[in-house]
Amino acid sequence: MEKLLNEQIIDQIxxxxxxxxxxxxxxxxxxxxxxxxxxEARQLLEELAAVDEKLGLSIYDLQDNADVxxxxxxxxxxxxxxxxxDGDQIxxxxxxYSGIPSGHEFGVLINDILLVSGRDSGLSEPVREFLKHxxxxxxxxxxxxxx
Amino acid sequence: xxxxEGVEATEFPDLANQFNxxxxxxxxxxxxxxxxxxxVPEQNLIAEIKRAMNQ
Numbered sequence: 001m002e003k004l005l006n007e008q009i010i011d012q013i014x015x016x017x018x019x020x021x022x023x024x025x026x027x028x029x030x031x032x033x034x035x036x037x038x039x040e041a042r043q044l045l046e047e048l049a050a051v052d053e054k055l056g057l058s059i060y061d062l063q064d065n066a067d068v069x070x071x072x073x074x075x076x077x078x079x080x081x082x083x084x085x086d087g088d089q090i091x092x093x094x095x096x097y098s099g100i101p102s103g104h105e106f107g108v109l110i111n112d113i114l115l116v117s118g119r120d121s122g123l124s125e126p127v128r129e130f131l132k133h134x135x136x137x138x139x140x141x142x143x144x145x146x147x
Numbered sequence: 148x149x150x151x152e153g154v155e156a157t158e159f160p161d162l163a164n165q166f167n168x169x170x171x172x173x174x175x176x177x178x179x180x181x182x183x184x185x186x187v188p189e190q191n192l193i194a195e196i197k198r199a200m201n202q
Contacts (some may be wrong), residue, residue: 094150096151097154098154098158098159099157099158099159101153105155123189124189130193134148137177138150139150139152139176139178140149140150140151140175141166141174141175142151142154142174143166144153145155145157146157
């Protein structure tokens with residue numbers, strides 16, 4: 001299959017990933033049914049993971065690996081979890097993307113990877129304090145389009 | 148406790164319709180308990196989260 005990322009883009013990503021601090025693991029969830037963008041999304045992540053050894057990728061299927069999907073709260077395909085990696089341990093920060101991260105959203109994925117790599121949300125102190133004391137789960141869904 | 152999910156609206160149109168997504172970005176809080184249109188400052192988002200969660 002033809003590459004989705006050309007050499008020029010790979011070079012740019014390499015430079016950006018030079019800022020990565022700690023390892024990051026992407027968990028990809030595909031599905032054989034009703035998933036127009038699964039193959040392309042998977043290929044995109046595979047090409048991306050090949051750029052830097054600090055960035056890993058595991059491939060799952062929403063149905064075949066229903067237990068892993070439930071563990072990471074993934075209910076859509078393609079679904080991508082951007083998690084921290086510490087040795088063999090995957091630490092879920094609750095950051096995920098549903099759909100193919102193309103166009104503008106590709107840049108958002110790169111930023112998410114850097115954010116998780118830095119292990120810092122960048123939020124202000126009062127906001128951190130508020131979120132620390134949440135009594136109920138909070139689910140934010142940010143609807144976006146690729147352009 | 149906190150889950151932040153980017154959703155590609157054109158790939159999941161039923162979900163976008165369910166939450167009346169009219170523009171992007173639009174942040175839906177706890178399955179429609181609250182909603183913020185646009186990329187708003189941190190404080191504005193938190194204010195809507197507080198309202199939506201009654202906290």
